[in-house]
Amino acid sequence: MSHLAPLISDLALILITAGVTTILFKWLKQPVVLGYIVAGFLISPHFYLLPSVADPENIQIWAEIGIIFLLFALGLEFSFRRLMTVGGTASVATLLNMGSMIVVGYLIGQWIGWTQMESIFLGGMLSMSSTTIIIKAFNEMGLQKKKFAGIVFGMLIVEDLAAILMMVLLSTVAVSKHFAGTELIENVLRLLFFIVIWFIGGIYIIPSLLKRFKRFLNDEMLLIVAVGLCLGMVLFANSVGFSVALGAFIMGSILAETVESKRVEHLIEPLKNLFGAVFFVSVGMLLSPDIFVGQGWAILICTAAVLVGRIIFATLGVLASGEGLKVSLQSGFSLAQIGEFSFIIATLGMQLGVISAFIYPMIVTVSIITTFTTPYFIRLANPTYAALERVIPPGWRTLIDGYSASREKCVNRQSDWTKVWRSILSTVLVFMLLSIAVLLVARQYVIPFIIEKIPHAWGAALAATVTLLLMAPFLAGLVLPRKKIKTEFVRLWMDSSFYKGLLISLTLLRVIVCMALILQVLIPLFPGMKSWLVLIAFVIMLILVFFEGFKRRPEKMEELFMENLTEKERMEENDKTINHHVRSLLLDKNVHVEEIDIPHETPILGKTLSELKFKQQTGVNIISIIRGRHRINIPDGNEAIYPFDKIVVVGSDEEIQQFMQAVQEKNRMESGEEEFRQIALSRYVVEKGSSFIGRSIRELKIREKTGCLVIGIDRAGETMTELTADLVLQPDDLLWLAGEKGYLSAFEMNLLK
Secondary structure: OOOOOHHHHHHHHHHHHHHHHHHHHHHOOOOHHHHHHHHHHHOOOOOOOOOOOOOHHHHHHHHHHHHHHHHHHHHHHHOHHHHHHOHHHHHHHHHHHHHHHHHHHHHHHHHOOOOHHHHHHHHHHHOOOOHHHHHHHHHHHOOOOOHHHHHHHHHHHHHHHHHHHHHHHHHHHHHHOOOOHHHHHHHHHHHHHHHHHHHHHHHHHHHHHHHHOHHHOOHHHHHHHHHHHHHHHHHHHHHOOOOHHHHHHHHHHHHOOOOOHHHHHHHHHHHHHHHHHHHHHHHHHOOOOHHHHHOHHHHHHHHHHHHHHHHHHHHHHHHHOOOOHHHHHHHHHHOOOOOHHHHHHHHHHHHHOOOOOOHHHHHHHHHHHHHHHHHHHHHHHHHHHHHHHHHOOOOOHHHHHOHHHHOOOOOOOOOHHHHHHHHHHHHHHHHHHHHHHHHHHHHHHHHHHHHHHOOHHHHHHHHHHHHHHHHHHHHHHHHOOOHHHHHHHHHHHHHOHHHHHHHHHHHHHHHHHHHHHHHHHHHHHOHHHHHHHHHHHHHHHHHHHHOHHHHHHHHHHHHHHHHHHHHHHHHHHHHOOOOHHHHHHHHHOOOEEEEEEOOOOOOOOOOEHHHHOHHHHHOOEEEEEEEOOEEEEOOOOOOEOOOOOEEEEEEOHHHHHHHHHHHHOOOOOOOOOOOOOOEEEEEEEOOOOOOOOOOEHHHHOHHHHHOOEEEEEEEOOEEEOOOOOOOEOOOOOEEEEEEEHHHHHOHHHHHOO
16 A cells, blocks of 8 residues: 555545534534634644644645635735725724724733734734624624625725735834834835736736637636736745735736636635635644633733724724714724734744744634624624713714714816826826836846847947837826826916916926936946936937827827726626616615625515515615526516526615515425425336327327326337327337326326316
């Protein structure tokens, strides 16, 4: 017998144990993540009743792959466009909440005697909520359509991006061992530079390639391409000094903007589940009973900080963004836990060797406790609000209602000046960053190669020419006039000398940035010609402006980028029953439009809308039924509901919540009350002298009278399966019948009626 590698036996042990514990936790209605952590403890050296993992180092490698796929899947659900639409509420609330908890965690760490680095990492770990736990709790409690749930989801989106930035900064601080402000700012700018370049380059290239090769992308090929892109970005991020988690997240967010994002997300999910399970099991393997003895007070303090601090700061954050007290409390009480990202930050600290080994299991313990308490704290929000409402002075209505609700909401036409300066500055920023990226690549690879092959002045001239040609589309985009704001530009120019001065300043800014970038190419190659290089740079810029080939290229690149970026949104908008603008207008009137999936088990299946009386019972209006690719708009009362339909409804928060409860309620019939009728097979012999002889199947009306179907006839040793209704029965025919057992038993009696 061949020897089985430890990796295979360890994986078998992990997955079998995890499978059993997760089934148990599902039965107990607890999060699956907790089941994985418990499974890790059961197969760790700290638990002696079960076999232990033989090679923990290999498991850590698989766990790192798990982090990559978890962050990749998170990026697929993230979308930078969604980040722009979550609004100021989520951004303000998240920044206040996370910033405050980082400070609280740091102070707790210093108070209990930890090192400065451990205290900083503790702050990061206590500042992150658990997306998995919150979504599960909302779904089980039927709260996902509430107003505060939307705010919480928005805060989680902002948290995801903030966590990625925080991981990069923590890595920088851990490696440098000091906290120089200039170095942190430099690393933040460097990170933002790479994120912008990766995002712009990815949106420009990847969707175009996916569209071009779409006919070859079956599920197998798309999975390979997606994983390859993910690992490729991981490799590149690691090579330029960033974490693998950042690379996976960025590639996921790029693919999230493509029309194939849902397919990729569906294909990646099994990999994410498998490797994610290994990661969470590896987290549980670090749990030790000794941690409760040695770090009991630290666990209690951190748990209290999460349960109290996160509620207070998240509530204050949502209040500061303009929401009312009730929504703010509901949001704050929902965020009183830590989860997956805290584990990832702890893993980062362990890998960098800057936190002690006991911190990891300690933070896992805090996460387990706060996970169990999450549903109870969500339920506490409304009683807490009721208690506070009784003691708050009557004049403080703004606090209760939210100051954003007390202001008149209106949408004014964006001024010409705002549109012009935003368009120009965003263009300058993007094309400048792209030019810098090309310059950095050229300095790393192109220029050294050319100088090595062709030394002296001719080599420098050729290197400068090649580099500038590569940068030319982006440099031209910097200085060329913007066609889409031409009308506004002319109106401002004709309006007053004040706006003329501002427009001239913006134009000079573009010229200066363009010339500075050209000089960055020329000065290192021709250090002795500095006095002439400014003139040469100016001439090169004029060529970019007036040469027709350079003028068209930036416009085409921008058009392709915007087409790729908005294609998914356009397709989704076309598929919606009501467009985004109308939805926004309805939201201002506290009216929501929701698409609700009909489950395959619900008591409303097969019933008509007039029978169900949704309007009378829940208050919602059904405006459309989506059935596959077929849409039934403004359905009448005779339209029935089928499994997997999508029903588009309009109503308030409370009305839609009542409707969802009616739709998702399981059929409570006892198993004995429901009759499952199966199709069975039987035979019937046409005996000599039977009245059926000489008559056709149609004439006998076999299906109509008996409820059975003749699927074959044995005649003279041969079996006939291709039967017609005009086939005439003969003596000794053996009929093969299909039907329910009751109908088969009464076949002859029903046929003779």
